[in-house]
Every structure is written in structure tokens, then in C-alpha cells.
Amino acid sequence: MKKITYIIFFIFFNLSISHSAGSKIDIPKYDWSWKGFFGTYDRSAAQRGFKVYKEVCSGCHSMNLLSYRNLEELGFNEDQIKVIASDYLIEDGPNDEGDMFEREALPSDRFANPYPNNNAARAANNGAYPPDLSLIVKARPKGADYIHSLLLGYNEAPGDFNVPEGMWYNKYMEGHLIAMPSPLSDGAIDYDDGTEPTLNQLSSDVTTFLAWAAEPSLENRKKLGIKVLLFLLVLFILTYISKERIWRDIKH
Amino acid sequence: MSSKDPHGYKKTLSSPYTGVKGWIDSRLPLIRMMEAEYLKFPVPKSLNYFWSFGGIAMFCLIGLILSGIFLGMHYKPSAAEAFNSVERIMRDVKFGWLVRYLHMNLASFFFIAVYIHIFRALYFGSYKAPRELVFIFGMLMFFLMMGTAFLGYTLPWGQMSYWGATVITNLFSAIPIVGDAILTTLLGDFNVSDATVNRFYVLHWLLAFAIVGLVVFHVITLHMTGSNNPTGMEPQNWDETLSFHPYMTIKDTKAMVLFFMLVAFVLFFYPNIMGHSDNYIRANSMVTPAHIVPEWYFLPFYAILRAIPDKLGGVLAMFGSIALVGLLPWLDTSKVRSCLYRPIWRICILLFALDFFVLMYMGAKPAEGIYVIISRVGTAYWFLFFLVLAPLVGYLETPRQPLTISNFLRDKKALN
Amino acid sequence: MSEQNTQRRDFIKLASMTLGGVGAASLAIPFISSMQPGKDALALASTEIDLSPIPEGQSLTVIWRGKPVFIRHRLNEEIQSAKETKLEDLKDAQEDSSRVLQDKWLVVLGVCTHLGCVPLGQKSTDAKGDYGGWFCPCHGSHYDTSGRIRKGPAPTNLDVPPYTFLSENKIKIG
Numbered sequence: 001m002k003k004i005t006y007i008i009f010f011i012f013f014n015l016s017i018s019h020s021a022g023s024k025i026d027i028p029k030y031d032w033s034w035k036g037f038f039g040t041y042d043r044s045a046a047q048r049g050f051k052v053y054k055e056v057c058s059g060c061h062s063m064n065l066l067s068y069r070n071l072e073e074l075g076f077n078e079d080q081i082k083v084i085a086s087d088y089l090i091e092d093g094p095n096d097e098g099d100m101f102e103r104e105a106l107p108s109d110r111f112a113n114p115y116p117n118n119n120a121a122r123a124a125n126n127g128a129y130p131p132d133l134s135l136i137v138k139a140r141p142k143g144a145d146y147i148h149s150l151l152l153g154y155n156e157a158p159g160d161f162n163v164p165e166g167m168w169y170n171k172y173m174e175g176h177l178i179a180m181p182s183p184l185s186d187g188a189i190d191y192d193d194g195t196e197p198t199l200n201q202l203s204s205d206v207t208t209f210l211a212w213a214a215e216p217s218l219e220n221r222k223k224l225g226i227k228v229l230l231f232l233l234v235l236f237i238l239t240y241i242s243k244e245r246i247w248r249d250i251k252h
Numbered sequence: 253m254s255s256k257d258p259h260g261y262k263k264t265l266s267s268p269y270t271g272v273k274g275w276i277d278s279r280l281p282l283i284r285m286m287e288a289e290y291l292k293f294p295v296p297k298s299l300n301y302f303w304s305f306g307g308i309a310m311f312c313l314i315g316l317i318l319s320g321i322f323l324g325m326h327y328k329p330s331a332a333e334a335f336n337s338v339e340r341i342m343r344d345v346k347f348g349w350l351v352r353y354l355h356m357n358l359a360s361f362f363f364i365a366v367y368i369h370i371f372r373a374l375y376f377g378s379y380k381a382p383r384e385l386v387f388i389f390g391m392l393m394f395f396l397m398m399g400t401a402f403l404g405y406t407l408p409w410g411q412m413s414y415w416g417a418t419v420i421t422n423l424f425s426a427i428p429i430v431g432d433a434i435l436t437t438l439l440g441d442f443n444v445s446d447a448t449v450n451r452f453y454v455l456h457w458l459l460a461f462a463i464v465g466l467v468v469f470h471v472i473t474l475h476m477t478g479s480n481n482p483t484g485m486e487p488q489n490w491d492e493t494l495s496f497h498p499y500m501t502i503k504d505t506k507a508m509v510l511f512f513m514l515v516a517f518v519l520f521f522y523p524n525i526m527g528h529s530d531n532y533i534r535a536n537s538m539v540t541p542a543h544i545v546p547e548w549y550f551l552p553f554y555a556i557l558r559a560i561p562d563k564l565g566g567v568l569a570m571f572g573s574i575a576l577v578g579l580l581p582w583l584d585t586s587k588v589r590s591c592l593y594r595p596i597w598r599i600c601i602l603l604f605a606l607d608f609f610v611l612m613y614m615g616a617k618p619a620e621g622i623y624v625i626i627s628r629v630g631t632a633y634w635f636l637f638f639l640v641l642a643p644l645v646g647y648l649e650t651p652r653q654p655l656t657i658s659n660f661l662r663d664k665k666a667l668n
Numbered sequence: 669m670s671e672q673n674t675q676r677r678d679f680i681k682l683a684s685m686t687l688g689g690v691g692a693a694s695l696a697i698p699f700i701s702s703m704q705p706g707k708d709a710l711a712l713a714s715t716e717i718d719l720s721p722i723p724e725g726q727s728l729t730v731i732w733r734g735k736p737v738f739i740r741h742r743l744n745e746e747i748q749s750a751k752e753t754k755l756e757d758l759k760d761a762q763e764d765s766s767r768v769l770q771d772k773w774l775v776v777l778g779v780c781t782h783l784g785c786v787p788l789g790q791k792s793t794d795a796k797g798d799y800g801g802w803f804c805p806c807h808g809s810h811y812d813t814s815g816r817i818r819k820g821p822a823p824t825n826l827d828v829p830p831y832t833f834l835s836e837n838k839i840k841i842g
Contacts, residue, residue, distance in 0.1 A: 003302075004301055004302065004368065007368060007371075008364060008368075008514065010609065011364055011367075011609075037521065065336070065339050065343065067708070067711065069707075069711045070343075107711065108708075108711040108712055131533075132534075134339075135339075135532040135533070138524065138529060138532040139529055139530070139532035139533045140529055141529050143529070174542070214532075216343060217342065217343070217349035220349075221349060221350070221353075221520055221523070222520065222521065224350070224520065225516065225517075225519070225520025225521055226520075228516045228520060229513065229516055229517060229520070231687075231691060232509055232512060232513045232516055232691075233513070234687065235509050235684065235687050235688060235691060236506070236509045236510055236513065238680060238683055238684035238687060239502065239505050239506040239509050239684050239688075240506055241680050241684075242502050242506075242680050242681050242684045243502045243503055243505075243506045245680065245681075246498050246499065246502050246681075247499065247502075247503070250297070250494065250499070318695075318699065319699075322699045322702045322703070325702070325703060326702070326706075340706065340708065341702075343707070344706035344707040344708040344709075345702050345706045345707075346698075346701040346702055346704055346706065346707075347697075347698035347699075347701045347702050348702055348706070350698045351698060351699065351702050505684075505688070
């Protein structure tokens, strides 16, 4: 049995080193509220992060896998969500006359897209397509640490580094060139709850929001996971004793 | 009917049971078969926990099929809808995240269980006569598993799905003359497209059930010969065997619970650890991800593919490396089964296992510099192992006299 | 082996079997739950409707949970006849007042209670049946101006979906 345990661990060890292939840029690690066995998303941070997304990111980035109704999981109530949704116009139709028309978004609608289609998004951004942010935290190696670092990584380019027109230097971007200008800065928006809107705060809040958006089932998953592991542990102890007892009479 | 029945075609409706059980069993002898094959079936006393992995693999397969059925009720196999339908499962379907992560992670754990199972067969010589067919059916299943896993990985329609499918299907274009025609027929288009994901979905189901069919043959052939054991010696008398139930059932259950604890740990706390983040980006036929890497269980074979500088050669080497495993019963010339009594072959096999991991590591690294050289050495050893070492070591080596099961167990007990 | 020992062994075996069985069976919970309507379907389970564009004597068909809902702005004589119908004439006795929130608005599920067809009667050109309400073309059920079954094979009245008035001219179904 020991040998088998070694083999399985060796497989995982091998997996983890082979996965670290690629980037040479060191991404700092941060302590996120949702890490660990009992981690949950910090609701107030995520709510503030939604405000950052709404007022800054959503100008260019869509989040088309989310609906306004999902905000309920962040602690917004039904009326607040209706108000948030009604700020957006959604194309609907055709009506009885056969025409498409615009209406206020409902909680059941997906987040409104800033551009009518991908080509329009590209055209408006010098040919660089602003990626959809619904899954961005899961779609990047190092996830939340990377997003947070990236937002903080707009440093002065080193003297010998050539930054072409329409590009910006970013310490944590692969190749150090990014088409998105620094989106956040100290005091970029005001928070309703009086939190100081420093760059670091804005960035970590929006990262929390994006992490939730990418994996909304995380809290349920971990809660159920604890129960399942405890159950299996008890079952293992019982099968262990049963095995010993059943095999006790076997003479070797 | 005439009174003569020289070939014994006429079956009599009789059964060792009475009542409803007897009524059914006399018409459908399933109950007596199950009792003979699963309750009373004699197995060698000396089996260790390596022998639990066949059962573990079977339960992985059952879990995959069950979760697959329920995923299939929500998944939409089209280029336009596939990615979003998977995300709908993750977000809107009740317990959808659980069913999806279960399917995703069980696939990896199925491979872990099967790799350990195959290693056991190699180490203790389970492939040798009279169990050649057990082994061949097993390797066929492994081959179909790789196909099923590849097809399944295409379905979420992320970037890795798309480019993995593109790279692997392009292997067929290596075939001279008809390669391109085969490729477009396979894809149903000139690139991986809507038509491709639709048929891959159907074939994913088909292969999954083909594996179930092969499990039946694997088990039938196994139950003709009975299990091998660490000594590689057949049981000499009934004292060296135990009934399958309760001895093996409880032992396998214990191992299985431990294994599924590991599955649960990964599933609930690190569900994406064996996946690749690029697969959470919707497929884009215009942009290839910077590092395209197959799923971990393909890495050793991917390394072999890349180690050969010629396109067709690489493809042949990759498929050949798997086919050679299936030929081992005839390539290995030794009369002794278990590695415990074959000192030289034991080293060869342990090196082979190490080679597997080295190639796995190389498969994840970019094909450049030192990695290419190591991949080539690893590939060379793979073929050397089967084509030269297996026949030669069996011929030259002087094995020790294997212990009988009773003596083996006595010595083991004395050691403890 | 002592008798006590045997009993304990049996208990442990029984406990592991029971627990294992419970574990395997509870796997059915996520699988079966996944077959139920998802959160997206549930989010569409309520609809808000503006009644102001419906003139007296006209009807509107809206969709709720994928089924048609008939909203009828009833004429005075329709309300009258619905109210004056004697309960003993009805197959499924129900007062008109228990089927509406406001007399002039009748809101019913447009699904025949016989076998699920959609009855005619929404358009002014449709056959409305012998009782001036709706008529199901599948097997000839006649409904009155309160959506109650009067003639034909349907066993019960047209269902009234759960709805509330949000304001004078706005209702929320579901």
C-alpha cells in the first residue's frame, strides 16, 4: 500500500512540475478570502469590485456568462438588482410589427455587452480585443494573483525597453507589453461604504468580484467537500476495521 | 424432439435455488453465475493492494458513465453552443458543477488507476501465458480510453479542446496519399468545426460503451485463468486461495474508499489542478495558445511523437509504442512470471516506469534543446525495452526459483 | 472467538455496509437534482405585464413558463354573465369572484385541462364556443367568460396562474 501511495504522489509531483512550464515572470502570491478549506468570497469586497467593473471595466469588457440575477449571490437584494439592470438597454424583439426594439434590462438578462459584436470591440480598441471577463480568473495561470498583479503592474518601462505607440509597459504581462492602458488609479471611483479607493484596494476588490464571477459554486463546493471527506474518513475507518476482522482468521 | 441429444443442446430448466430466485435462475442462469464468479470465486491468498486497482478502475468507469449521462442531458454539441452550455451546467444547473467536475476529474483518476493496473501486470508478469488475452483486452481498452478521453476533451470547446483536436487529428494527414482525405472525412470540414464537435460527441459515447463491452471480455478471460499473484505461481491447492467474498470484496472496498478520498479531495478543493487554464477561453480558430500541451495522461506518448523528427515516423512511433505493450506476452521469453524472482528484468521494468515519468515530463516541456535529447533517449529506451530487453533478458537471465504462495506468505510473515 | 466479539464484528460489518450503501445512494441526489429546471429557467418563472394597451373586449396572450396565459379585458356583459351563472350548472363549481382579482381582468392559463391543447377564442375572429369564452378544437371543450368548463370532455376549469397587481395596470405572473 505504501508503494502505491508513493506512485500516486509521484504522479502528482510530476504533474505539478510539468504544469509550471512556460512563463518566467514571478507572480506574487496574495492571501485571498476564498482560499483554504473554509474560504468564502468577501461579500463587501466583491460588491465594491462589482462597482469597479461597472464604472471602469464594463466600458470595454463584456461579461456575457453572467446575468444580473446572479448578483443576488453577492448580497444585493431583488430591488437593488432591478435598479442595476434597468440602467442598461437590451435589444429585444421582434415585436408584433416585426421590429427589434430596445428595452431596459431585467434581472434575468445577461450583462449588457459594451459592443454590438467582436469586430466592433476590436475596431474601437486599435485592433486589440478586450477579452470577456466572465472566466478570466480561471482562464489565466495563477488566476487571481495574476489579475491583481497585472492591475498593479503598470510601472515605468526600463530605460532600454522600447514601448511602441498604443502599447503600455506592464511588469507582469507576458512580453511586458499590454494594449490596455492602466485602467485603475488612486481614487478612480468613489466607494459607497466609505472604503478608501486606493489603487491597491480597487484592484483587489475587482479581483475578488472576478474570482466570484469565474467560480460562483466555490463556496458550495468546499462546504460539500468537507462533508464528503468526513464521510469517507468514517467509512474508511469502518472498512479498515472490518477488513482486519474478516482477515484475522486467515493463517498465513 | 428425438430422444437423442448427442451434443447436449437441450438445456434442462434446473437451478440450485428455489422459489422466485430458482424460477429466474433456471431461465436466466445469472444468479448462479454471479455467485460462482463473485462470491465463491477462488483467488490466491497472496494478493497485495496492487490487485485492487482493477476494481477501482471499474468504479471510475461507472462514475464516468453515470456523470456523463447527466451531463449529456444539458450539453449541446455544436460550435456555437458547446462552450456556453458547459458554463450553464457550471452555473445554472442544480449540482451541475459537481457532475461536471466529477466527470472531468474522474477521467484523470481513471487513467491513474489504469496506469497502476498496467504497471502491476508488467511487474508481476500477469501478461504471460495463459493470461495473454486478458492482457490484450486490457490494452485494447486502454487504447479506446485514450480515444474516448481525447474526444471528450474536445467537447467543452475551449482553446485547448480546439487546438488539441486540431493537432491530434492532423496526425492522420501524415498518412501518405490518402492522409488529407481521411482528415477531412474525419472532421467533416476543412478544420475542426461545428460538424467535428457534433460527431465527436457521438463517438465519445460510442467508445465509452465499447469500453464497457471490453470490460466484459476482460473479466470473462480473467475468470477462465484466475488471478495472477505476486509470486507468479499458480495456487497449488485450495489452502492457497480465498473466496472472492468476503476477503477480496472488503479488501478492495477499503482500498477503493481510500482512493476515492483522494478523488474527493482533488474534486472539491483543486478541481482544475489537472486541467489547463486555456480551456476556459472559448475556442478561437484564429489564435493558437502559446503553450499547447495535451492532458497529462497523453504526455509520455506526446513526447514520443515529438522525439522523432519525421512526421509520419513520429505518428508510427507513437502508435507503435502502445501496440508494443500489447505484444509483450510474446516478446518476453522468460518462463518465470514475477519480477520478484527476475533480478535483471526487475531493473529493466523499474527503469521502464521511470522512463514513463521522464517522458511525461518531457511531453510538457517545449520541444527544444536538452528536452529533445532526453525525449529521444527516453523513446529509445521504450523501444529497446520491448524489442531487445524483453526477448534477450528472458533468454539470458537465470531467474531464482519462485516460492509457492504458502512459502511466500510464510517468509513475509517471518519478515514482519 | 468469544460471542461478544462476534457480535461486535457483525456490528462493524453492518455499519460499514449501511454507510457504504448510504454513500452510494446519496450520489443519486446530485444526479437527479441536475435534471430539474436550472436557475436560468427559474429566473424566467415570473413575468411582468403592462395591461394598459389592452382595450375593453380584447385579449392578450403572454408566455409564462413556456405556456400561453390568456389575459382578457372583459366587457360588462361578460362579467355579468359570468357572475349570474348558477353554480349547479357548472361541472367544476367555482364562483367567478374566486377566479379573478379585479372583475374586468380575467387571467387564466391557456391550456385546456383535458389534454393540454391551446383553446381558441383569443382573436375576435376565433370561435369562442357556446358560452362566449373559449373553445378547444382538439376535443370540443367549451369554456365560459370566466374560463370555466361548461361542455365537453375537459374535467376542470382553466387554471388561474398565481399573479398579483403591482399597480393599477401592471400585473406580475408567477
